[in-house]
Amino acid sequence: MLAAIGLESIDQLFSGIPEKLRLRRLLDIPRALTEPELLDYFKDRAARNAADYVSFLGAGIYRHHIPIIIDALISRSEFYTAYTPYQPEIAQGTLQAIFEFQTYIAQLTGMEVANASLYDGSTGVAEAMLMAQRISRKNKFLVAKTVHPEYRAVMDAYARNLGIEIQLIDYTAEGRVDMAQVERALGKDVAGIVVQSPNFFGTIEDTALISDLAHRHDALSIINIAEAVSLGILKPPRDADIVVGEAQALGVPMSFGGPHVGFLATRDRYVRQMPGRLVGMGKDYSGKRAFVLTLSTREQHIRREKATSNICTNQSLCALMSTIYLATLGPVGLAEVCEHNILKTDYAVGQIRSQTPHRVLFPAPRFNEFVVQLDDRYASRVERLMQNNIVPGLDLSRFYPELRNTLLVCVTETTRKDQIDALVKGLA
Amino acid sequence: MSSNHQRTGSHFQITERLVFEEGSPGRRGFDLPELDVPRKDVATVIDPSLLRDGIAGMPELSEVDVIRHFTRLSTWNYHIDLGLYPLGSCTMKYNPKINERVARLEGFALAHPYMPAELIQGALEVQKTLETCLAQISGTDAVSLQPAAGAHGELTGILMIRAYHQSKGNPRKKILVPDSAHGTNPASVTISGYVVENVPSDRRGMVDLEHLKKVVDQDVAAIMITNPNTLGVFERDIAEIAELMHSRGALVYMDGANLNAMMGITRPGDFGIDVLHINLHKTFTTPHGGGGPGAGPVAVKKILEPFLPYPTVGRQAGGNYFFDHDRPQSIGKMKAYNGQFGMHVRALCYILANGPEGLKEVSEVAVLNANYIRAKLKDAYAIPYDSPSLHEIVFSDRIQARKDVHSGDIAKRLIDYGFHPPTVSFPLIVPGALMVEPTETESKQEIDAFIEAMLAIAKEAEENPEIVKSAPHSTRIGRIDEASAARKPVLRWRPE
Numbered sequence: 017m018l019a020a021i022g023l024e025s026i027d028q029l030f031s032g033i034p035e036k037l038r039l040r041r042l043l044d045i046p047r048a049l050t051e052p053e054l055l056d057y058f059k060d061r062a063a064r065n066a067a068d069y070v071s072f073l074g075a076g077i078y079r080h081h082i083p084i085i086i087d088a089l090i091s092r093s094e095f096y097t098a099y100t101p102y103q104p105e106i107a108q109g110t111l112q113a114i115f116e117f118q119t120y121i122a123q124l125t126g127m128e129v130a131n132a133s134l135y136d137g138s139t140g141v142a143e144a145m146l147m148a149q150r151i152s153r154k155n156k157f158l159v160a161k162t163v164h165p166e167y168r169a170v171m172d173a174y175a176r177n178l179g180i181e182i183q184l185i186d187y188t189a190e191g192r193v194d195m196a197q198v199e200r201a202l203g204k205d206v207a208g209i210v211v212q213s214p215n216f217f218g219t220i221e222d223t224a225l226i227s228d229l230a231h232r233h234d235a236l237s238i239i240n241i242a243e244a245v246s247l248g249i250l251k252p253p254r255d256a257d258i259v260v261g262e263a264q265a266l267g268v269p270m271s272f273g274g275p276h277v278g279f280l281a282t283r284d285r286y287v288r289q290m291p292g293r294l295v296g297m298g299k300d301y302s303g304k305r306a307f308v309l310t311l312s313t314r315e316q317h318i319r320r321e322k323a324t325s326n327i328c329t330n331q332s333l334c335a336l337m338s339t340i341y342l343a344t345l346g347p348v349g350l351a352e353v354c355e356h357n358i359l360k361t362d363y364a365v366g367q368i369r370s371q372t373p374h375r376v377l378f379p380a381p382r383f384n385e386f387v388v389q390l391d392d393r394y395a396s397r398v399e400r401l402m403q404n405n406i407v408p409g410l411d412l413s414r415f416y417p418e419l420r421n422t423l424l425v426c427v428t429e430t431t432r433k434d435q436i437d438a439l440v441k442g443l444a
Numbered sequence: 445m446s447s448n449h450q451r452t453g454s455h456f457q458i459t460e461r462l463v464f465e466e467g468s469p470g471r472r473g474f475d476l477p478e479l480d481v482p483r484k485d486v487a488t489v490i491d492p493s494l495l496r497d498g499i500a501g502m503p504e505l506s507e508v509d510v511i512r513h514f515t516r517l518s519t520w521n522y523h524i525d526l527g528l529y530p531l532g533s534c535t536m537k538y539n540p541k542i543n544e545r546v547a548r549l550e551g552f553a554l555a556h557p558y559m560p561a562e563l564i565q566g567a568l569e570v571q572k573t574l575e576t577c578l579a580q581i582s583g584t585d586a587v588s589l590q591p592a593a594g595a596h597g598e599l600t601g602i603l604m605i606r607a608y609h610q611s612k613g614n615p616r617k618k619i620l621v622p623d624s625a626h627g628t629n630p631a632s633v634t635i636s637g638y639v640v641e642n643v644p645s646d647r648r649g650m651v652d653l654e655h656l657k658k659v660v661d662q663d664v665a666a667i668m669i670t671n672p673n674t675l676g677v678f679e680r681d682i683a684e685i686a687e688l689m690h691s692r693g694a695l696v697y698m699d700g701a702n703l704n705a706m707m708g709i710t711r712p713g714d715f716g717i718d719v720l721h722i723n724l725h726k727t728f729t730t731p732h733g734g735g736g737p738g739a740g741p742v743a744v745k746k747i748l749e750p751f752l753p754y755p756t757v758g759r760q761a762g763g764n765y766f767f768d769h770d771r772p773q774s775i776g777k778m779k780a781y782n783g784q785f786g787m788h789v790r791a792l793c794y795i796l797a798n799g800p801e802g803l804k805e806v807s808e809v810a811v812l813n814a815n816y817i818r819a820k821l822k823d824a825y826a827i828p829y830d831s832p833s834l835h836e837i838v839f840s841d842r843i844q845a846r847k848d849v850h851s852g853d854i855a856k857r858l859i860d861y862g863f864h865p866p867t868v869s870f871p872l873i874v875p876g877a878l879m880v881e882p883t884e885t886e887s888k889q890e891i892d893a894f895i896e897a898m899l900a901i902a903k904e905a906e907e908n909p910e911i912v913k914s915a916p917h918s919t920r921i922g923r924i925d926e927a928s929a930a931r932k933p934v935l936r937w938r939p940e
């Protein structure tokens with residue numbers, strides 16, 4: 017091959033690089049490993065993560081059962097080794113699957129249209145904020161303190177240089193967003209209000225009321241869904257303007273925080289302000305149904321600095337996982353999973369109330385998470401549970417210093433009764 | 445099409461309706477275990493006004509229905525396991541199967557980032573080791589694995605540049621972006637609150653140092669440069685460009701999408717780059733997944749380290765790893781948790797499988813393959829910039845355009861020959877661009893077959909342009925009427 021190019025050595029291939037910039041030593045990285053060594057290396061590291069603990073952690077990443085067929089299907093190299101479907105004639109598989117994802121998300125959220133995915137829930141809600149800024153041409157956002165704290169941190173990082181002002185809204189003793197405070201803060205300058213449901217404390221918000229209040233003040237209603245399984249049974253936020261969130265709960269492994277999959281849904285009239293890719297249904301020149309990336313004049317490869325977002329690569333394969341999850345469960349299976357989450361969580365709350373001295377905070381209805389406030393025996397209780405291989409939940413003071421000695425506990429359909437009982441016993 | 449070029453023909457194909465048009469009420473694909481806590485009516489736990497009344501249009505399917513549906517869809521995709529995928533700038537190389545195996549180990553797949561540090565030592569070690577390797581490969585001092593993809597890395601990097609200038613009292617106003625840059629570059633600049641100033645390329649297809657000397661003033665925060673650039677050309681003056689920027693108090697951002705050309709050959713940190721992003725889904729074989737997930741770590745020199753997104757992965761004196769949230773000058777969080785961990789495992793697996801000699805050979809063979817294609821096609825296709833190529837070569841359709849055959853037509857015709865087309869949408873400085881990046885994982889046979897197909901198409905364009913202009917002829921569907929699809933967008937299925 018070198019001869020065909022007219023060169024004598026590999027080194028000459030790099031003649032375009034000035035000699036003074038060449039690295040004339042080997043990189044200082046570990047020596048090459050063979051396949052058996054690689055397996056050993058990673059099995060050893062994987063074993064140093066405690067997968068065998070009973071975990072009550074949720075807080076934005078949920079442990080639901082993932083049907084086996086998802087991995088079987090997404091492991092087809094036709095799906096996982098293909099690029100973004102820029103050549104529709106040889107990418108109809110990916111395109112149709114994304115169109116199905118968009119439809120499922122629209123159905124679940126009660127919105128008219130959904131995009132092909134965003135990186136995750138946290139960047140999704142930041143993108144939703146920028147979208148609302150474009151639609152409203154206003155810069156102030158009211159954001160509930162019960163929006164996932166890491167999502168709020170990402171919103172801050174995105175907002176900082178764009179003239180956006182974020183005003184936080186407190187939660188009530190019920191564990192919901194303080195509507196009176198929202199009402200006081202709403203004014204002509206407010207672009208939108210951002211509320212999560214179920215919120216970070218697991219409490220279900222009345223999204224219809226929130227949207228109504230926003231609309232009465234000419235502000236947009238942005239509802240964030242971090243636990244997408246809940247949409248299988250909870251009333252969708254139909255009155256919102258943007259529904260944005262995280263679909264990890266729908267069939268995507270927790271995987272130490274990623275890759276997961278963000279979604280963004282809205283009303284038809286805002287579609288040209290949406291970030292991210294969209295797949296449309298059209299026809300080929302002979303009239304056959306066909307799918308294709310569309311409305312790309314919003315996007316960076318055409319609009320460059322005027323694009324609605326800088327996103328290019330998104331989370332297509334994870335969106336496919338969620339699509340297969342929804343196809344496998346169907347509306348009935350999904351509602352049953354929701355029912356198990358609600359009833360097991362309700363059981364856990366009841367047991368903690370009756371069997372332990374601790375307080376379960378926030379009486380509003382909840383989906384699969386709740387907050388327990390322990391007394392000053394907090395540290396010893398948590399330690400005892402950990403010794404029994406139980407991670408009892410998230411220490412909320414990490415994000416809410418006012419909530420000392422409190423745990424955010426998540427119970428899903430995968431949590432067995434004996435595991436709940438062990439948690440309760442450990443807390444008692 | 446002569447028979448020895450022909451890799452495609454007709455084969456068994458099943459058309460498939462939408463999932464919403466399949467199934468029937470009462471079918472199920474999944475059963476839950478018996479409920480092991482007391483059964484209650486959900487409406488007694490949650491106010492019924494908060495509950496929904498079914499999900500209109502959602503289908504009910506059996507497991508086999510679901511398997512068949514998605515398997516059939518999958519058969520309509522071209523993919524890297526099927527053949528050469530020469531999309532320039534995208535680095536479509538083979539994705540080793542072991543990556544997939546190790547990323548699925550339970551200890552990784554079930555890890556939760558809020559676990560106490562002592563229960564996630566393995567995951568943190570993987571992240572720290574990958575950071576160290578990427579810093580070494582890029583010649584930088586610190587790495588954040590948080591960004592989710594290349595564009596997200598760009599935004600992260602530019603925000604760090606902004607924080608750096610801010611810490612000196614003035615964030616400045618503009619970022620210089622060469623006209624050959626990928627669209628995400630200017631888009632990321634805008635979200636960072638900066639204004640884009642375009643920099644024209646010179647006759648070599650490189651950034652013009654003399655022009656820069658005139659435009660870099662106190663308002664310029666940085667230049668955002670791609671190297672090798674999107675023409676596959678190494679910016680010969682890169683060290684001088686960096687020196688100029690630094691002498692005027694500005695920084696240098698590098699789009700590292702093309703790192704595959706230079707592993708072990710030259711290092712961005714050594715030629716003056718202050719911050720770059722690295723696409724793990726290009727250079728480091730994490731699969732593209734039909735459009736993601738990717739991962740776009742940012743690598744920085746010491747001066748930018750304080751501004752990295754939090755948390756970073758730290759290591760205590762005793763050897764234990766931890767998430768370090770105590771980063772007072774950090775730009776904040778760019779994404780919840782710490783990045784696309786599943787991709788980090790795969791990328792580290794790839795680096796360890798190759799080692800220092802292996803990675804260097806990757807870049808050598810990637811550059812060899814691209815130059816071989818260049819040599820073989822240079823008479824049939826125009827080369828608008830004749831600077832030496834590294835890992836990719838940009839042709840144009842100038843010769844074929846005389847017969848009204850354009851890059852898009854050539855791309856579609858390649859499909860009939862059994863290949864995925866090259867990139868045709870950019871760089872914008874080349875009208876009718878055909879950007880070819882073979883990568884190192886292709887054999888000479890596969891590359892020769894591609895070259896033959898390209899030559900055959902060049903001949904067809906001369907002798908029978910219609911057949912090229914109406915391609916593809918072998919696919920399940922033909923060219924799509926994209927204009928109509930965009931005029932009246934149908935973005936979801938609805939019941940009739």
Ligand SMILES: Cc1ncc(COP(=O)(O)O)c(C=O)c1O
Nearest residue numbers: 328329533593594595626628701
């Ligand atoms: C040169 C260049 N820069 C940036 C990007 C954006 O990367 P990503 O798609 O991972 O966001 C790409 C890839 O699409 C690219 O080719």
